[in-house]
Amino acid sequence: MTRSTDGGLRELYDEAVASFGRRVAGVAANQWAAPAHGGTVRELVAGLAGAQARAAALLGGAAVAPSGDPAADWAAAAAAARSALAAPGALAREVPMDGAAVTAAEYAARLTVCLTVAIWDLAHATGQDDHLAPELVGFALRRVAPEDQPVPADPQRRLLDLLGRPAIRRAAVDPEVTG
Template sequence: MDLLDAHGQAVDVFDRAMHKVGLTDWDSPTPCSEWTVRDLVNHIVVEQLWVPEVLAGRTVAEVGDKFDGDRLDDDPPSAWQAASDVARSAWLQAGAVDRTVHLSYGDADAADYGWQMTTDLTVHGWDLATALGADPGIPDELARAVLSFIEPQAAALAGTGMFADPVPVPADAPAGTRLIGLLGRTP
C-alpha cells in the first residue's frame, strides 16, 4: 500500500472516531492510561499541526513551543478538522514524501516520518474508538501496511515508553489485532 493512501485511510480512521465523541466524553479514560479523550485528541491535533512545518524543512528548534499546550480550545472537532486538513494538504504536495525532515532525534526521510504519522493516527484512532465503545474500523489493508512498517522496529521500540509492552495475540490473528497487540493494546 502506498504511503499517501495509507495516510488518507488513517486520517479517516481517526476522523470516524472523532465523529463519535459526545459532549460528555472529553474527560473519559482511553487505552492510553495517562490520557483522557481530550488529551489524546490534543496529542493528535498537535502532531498534525507540526506536519506542514516539518515538511517545509523547519527544525524542532525553529518551531519551538508554537504548538505547546491545549490546541483544542472550545471546539475540539473543528480543531481536529483544521489540523488534519493542513497536514493532509502538506503530505499531498508534490515531492513531499521524497524530502528529508528534521525530527527531534535527527534527520530522517519524510516517508519514514509519514509512516510514523500514519501509525499514530491508526493506533490512536483505535484508542479513541475503543474509549467510546465504538468499532475502530481499521481497514485490513491499512493494518497490514502499518504492521509491515512497525514490525521490524518492534524490538527497538520496546522500553522506549512510546508504546506499552506488546500484548500477546495469536499469530494467525487479523492484521489489525496483531498491530494493536504489538503496540501494547489489548485487542
C-alpha cells in the same frame, strides 16, 4: 481512485486521517474526559492534532493554532497536514525527527502507524466501532512486527498486542449528549 507513485503511502495516510476523523466526529460531549490510552479522549485527540500541525509546519504548510475545541483543532490540523503532504515533492523532503533527519515519507509512515493505533484507542474509549481497515493494519504490522513471524489469524489483534493494547473491551462513557 488514482494511486500515487509513493507505494500508496499518501492513500494510506489519507485513509488513516479520514478514519480517525470519523471517530473524532463520533465523540459525544460527555466523552471528552473519558479515559483513553495514555490520558483522556481530549488529550488523545489533542496529541494527534498537534502531530498533524507539526507535520504541516515541517513541510512548510499552513500554521495551525489550537482553539481549545479538540474536534475543530483535529479537523484544521489534519487538513493542513494532508495539504502539505500532497504538495509536489513533499515526501522526498527531509524533516527533523527524534534528533535526526528523515524523509517526509518516513515521517508520514510513522504518523500513519500512530493514527492507525489511535483510531482503535479512540473507538475503544468511546464505544465506537474499533475495527481497523485491513490495509492500515497490514501496513502498521509491516512497520512494527518482527519480520520472521508468520501472519496471524487476526492481524489487528496481533498489532494491538504488539503495541500493548488490551484485548478486553473497556466500558465506554455513555454518549447521552452528542457534540
